[in-house]
Amino acid sequence: DINREYPYTLIWWIFPLSIIGARIYFLIFDGFTDFMDIIRIWDGGLAIYGGVIGGFLGLVCSCLIHKVNIIKTTDVVAPVLSIGQAFGRIGCIFGKCCYGVAVTQKSLQWFPIALYVHGEYHYATNFYESILDLCLFVILVIVLRKVKITGIVTFSYLFGYGLIRFILESFRDQAQTLFIGDYPVSKLLSLILIIVGVIGICVLLLVNNKRNGKEKIEAK
Numbered sequence: 001d002i003n004r005e006y007p008y009t010l011i012w013w014i015f016p017l018s019i020i021g022a023r024i025y026f027l028i029f030d031g032f033t034d035f036m037d038i039i040r041i042w043d044g045g046l047a048i049y050g051g052v053i054g055g056f057l058g059l060v061c062s063c064l065i066h067k068v069n070i071i072k073t074t075d076v077v078a079p080v081l082s083i084g085q086a087f088g089r090i091g092c093i094f095g096k097c098c099y100g101v102a103v104t105q106k107s108l109q110w111f112p113i114a115l116y117v118h119g120e121y122h123y124a125t126n127f128y129e130s131i132l133d134l135c136l137f138v139i140l141v142i143v144l145r146k147v148k149i150t151g152i153v154t155f156s157y158l159f160g161y162g163l164i165r166f167i168l169e170s171f172r173d174q175a176q177t178l179f180i181g182d183y184p185v186s187k188l189l190s191l192i193l194i195i196v197g198v199i200g201i202c203v204l205l206l207v208n209n210k211r212n213g214k215e216k217i218e219a220k
Contacts, residue, residue: 001069001072002068002069002072002073002076003068006066006068006073007076009062009066010058010059010062010073010077012062013058013059013061013062014055014058014059014062014077015055015058016058017054017055017057017058017061018051018052018054018055018058019041019046019051019054020038020054021050021051021052021053021054021055021057022046022047022048022050022051022054023038023041023045023046023050024038024050024054025047025049025050025051025053025054026045026046026047026050026178027045029047029178029179029180029185030045030178044097047178047186048085048088049186049189052081055081056074059073059074059077069150071150071151071154072150074153074154075144075150075151075152075153075154076144076153078140078153078154078156078157079137079140079141079144079153079157081157082133082134082136082137082140082157082160082161083133083134083137085129085133085161086129086130086131086133086134086137087130089126089127089129089130089133090126090127090130092126093115093124093126093127093130096115096117096118097126097176098125098126098129098172098176099115099117099122099123099124099125099126099172099173099176100122100123100124100125100168100171100172100173101122101123101171101172101173101174102120102121102122102173103121103122103123108121109121111124111127112124112127112128115127122173123171125168125171125172128168129164129165129168132164132168133161133164136157136160136161136164139156139160140153140156140157140160143156149204149205149208151200151204152201152204152205154200155196155197155200155201155204156197156201157197158193158194158196158197158200159193159194159197159198159200159201160197161190161193162189162190162191162192162193162194162196162197163190163194165186165187165189165190165193166187166190166191166194169184169186169187169190170187172184172186
């Protein structure tokens with residue numbers, strides 16, 4: 001029920017706000033000295049969670065202005081987001097960021113298990129996530145086509161990506177991690193996404209089953 005031309009309008013809202021969100025999120029947890037730090041994206045520091053939050057805000061604004069269903073739109077956007085993240089992590093490989101802890105065992109010092117970064121081998125967590133995000137994309141596309149429940153793809157993405165990041169954050173190098181106190185902020189946010197995703201999926205399935213049961217009774 002979404003106009004085929006709408007994504008071309010949507011991108012003008014999502015793209016700039018996702019870049020701004022990715023930068024601000026990074027600076028909040030990494031620290032910054034002045035406003036100009038937000039603009040200096042060439043100095044590095046764009047966090048995907050901030051990009052997703054900023055992009056979502058852009059999506060909501062666009063949907064409200066153009067009177068388009070927000071949840072139906074996020075259902076369509078979620079698979080695209082996951083494959084975008086898969087390509088994004090390939091960029092992390094070449095940019096030599098978002099890698100895992102050091103690999104000391106010689107037999108594991110080879111790609112794709114490990115990457116040679118800054119003079120030593122580290123677990124290739126960026127590559128692992130790229131493959132897992134690609135798998136998530138395939139799953140979400142199947143769910144989008146097969147399961148006709150509005151919101152199920154959105155909550156499946158929250159659960160799936162949250163789970164991927166929660167697991168991989170355990171292997172992430174501390175130098176490549178943002179913290180709240182002594183706890184990795186991405187791991188905390190991932191846990192929240194998992195909980196929200198599970199609750200959302202369960203509620204949608206229960207409501208759908210109840211509605212189908214009511215329809216069968218009325219049909220009799």
